[in-house]
Amino acid sequence: MMRTIDPAKHEARRRNIVNAAAGLFAAKGFERTTTAEICKAAGTSTGNLFHYFPNKRAIFLAVFEEDGDEKAEFLARAVAGDDPWAALLEVVDLLAAPAAEPTVPPLVMEAMVQAYRDPEVEAALSRDNAEEHAAIAALLSRAAEAGQIDPGLDPVGTATWIQTLIGSLYTGAATNPGFEPAEQLPTLHLILRRFLRAEPGPS
Amino acid sequence: MMRTIDPAKHEARRRNIVNAAAGLFAAKGFERTTTAEICKAAGTSTGNLFHYFPNKRAIFLAVFEEDGDEKAEFLARAVAGDDPWAALLEVVDLLAAPAAEPTVPPLVMEAMVQAYRDPEVEAALSRDNAEEHAAIAALLSRAAEAGQIDPGLDPVGTATWIQTLIGSLYTGAATNPGFEPAEQLPTLHLILRRFLRAEPGPS
DNA sequence: GTCTATAACGCGATAGAC
DNA sequence: GTCTATCGCGTTATAGAC
Numbered sequence A, B: 001m002m003r004t005i006d007p008a009k010h011e012a013r014r015r016n017i018v019n020a021a022a023g024l025f026a027a028k029g030f031e032r033t034t035t036a037e038i039c040k041a042a043g044t045s046t047g048n049l050f051h052y053f054p055n056k057r058a059i060f061l062a063v064f065e066e067d068g069d070e071k072a073e074f075l076a077r078a079v080a081g082d083d084p085w086a087a088l089l090e091v092v093d094l095l096a097a098p099a100a101e102p103t104v105p106p107l108v109m110e111a112m113v114q115a116y117r118d119p120e121v122e123a124a125l126s127r128d129n130a131e132e133h134a135a136i137a138a139l140l141s142r143a144a145e146a147g148q149i150d151p152g153l154d155p156v157g158t159a160t161w162i163q164t165l166i167g168s169l170y171t172g173a174a175t176n177p178g179f180e181p182a183e184q185l186p187t188l189h190l191i192l193r194r195f196l197r198a199e200p201g202p203s
Numbered sequence C: 001g002t003c004t005a006t007a008a009c010g011c012g013a014t015a016g017a018c
Numbered sequence D: 001g002t003c004t005a006t007c008g009c010g011t012t013a014t015a016g017a018c
Helices: A007-028 A035-042 A046-052 A056-063 A068-080 A084-100 A104-117 A119-145 A155-175 A181-197 B007-028 B035-042 B046-052 B056-063 B068-080 B084-100 B104-117 B119-145 B155-175 B181-197
Strands: none
Touching: A007 A035, A007 A046, A007 A056, A007 A104, A035 A046, A035 A056, A056 A119, A068 A084, A068 A119, A084 A104, A084 A119, A084 A155, A084 A181, A104 A119, A104 A155, A104 B104, A104 B155, A119 A155, A155 A181, A155 B104, A155 B155, A155 B181, A181 B155, A181 B181, B007 B035, B007 B046, B007 B056, B007 B104, B035 B046, B035 B056, B056 B119, B068 B084, B068 B119, B084 B104, B084 B119, B084 B155, B084 B181, B104 B119, B104 B155, B119 B155, B155 B181
């Protein structure tokens, strides 16, 4: 008598719940989304939902616990590449890409707000942030050595600014109705090019 | 027997409630702040609170309905000034200044999130946004005419980017613990100078 | 024995009657 | 200005299906 059955079905059901919840969290926010709504959207029921997750917060956290591995690999490969400047632009594009999906920017906003009160959300976000920051800072250092960017810039502080510039695509998409992150990418590249590649120069 | 009393006292009491609520909204967010807490913090009681405001949302809205006049004046004066580039930097500093106050960034985050669902909040924010955007775009046009910045930049799109850059100071302060907007202002100026004043140049 | 569904509890918040 | 009715939420206790 197969004791524990297919973990595949378990995962599928779990994912189904997470996906349904993600849509609701994006549309209505965490607190205004009720567990009953999640159940209805996922086609399941209360008892079942609390069989997969201990509480509502755990569902929210699960939304953001994905695809960490692929990104880490990509970042590692980029840092190790030959052309730091080109790699930097690729990293920027990679990190900016999800902003074009309609549900992601509101979810990111919600996560930033929740990170304020919930230490677990805070931890999850800062882990991701630190990973990206390290990769960007490393690329900036290497690009400076290679003479591709202004060597006078502090890699740590500059990396933070690049992250906030990418973040602007998310906040912009979440707040301005007509803001299309994909359209803004060329401008972001232009800003970075002019900011980073500028001659040290006077004043 | 004076029927309707001093509107001054009314306003003071109202302001008192709004200020107390603002602190709580900043610390705990809108939904997690209870009307009872607001009452306690404001030193009043439930019935009295609902005498001044119809519901909790109205209190939240009142937090953001202030000092509109002074800012509008300042913007108008800046646009009319002699040196558009200097005026632009002054406008940036003015709009960035509140980010240094500890309670403001979380409140702004909360407002951006609430603007998604609440049309009234959305309206209030976009009114402010449009005002600032118009001023910045006008300054960009004048600075381009005066040969102070790259004339190839689209004033409308560039103004939006400048707004998001300023917004980064708020989101950065709200998310990164060690992020000090005041310290980042010089870097913001540097980014703007290099981005905007660059020669049109090739590539 | 693992998964799913129903139903109900306790809590706390809003709002309005007094 | 106090007090409290009403309602909706997250959660759990209980019981049935695969």
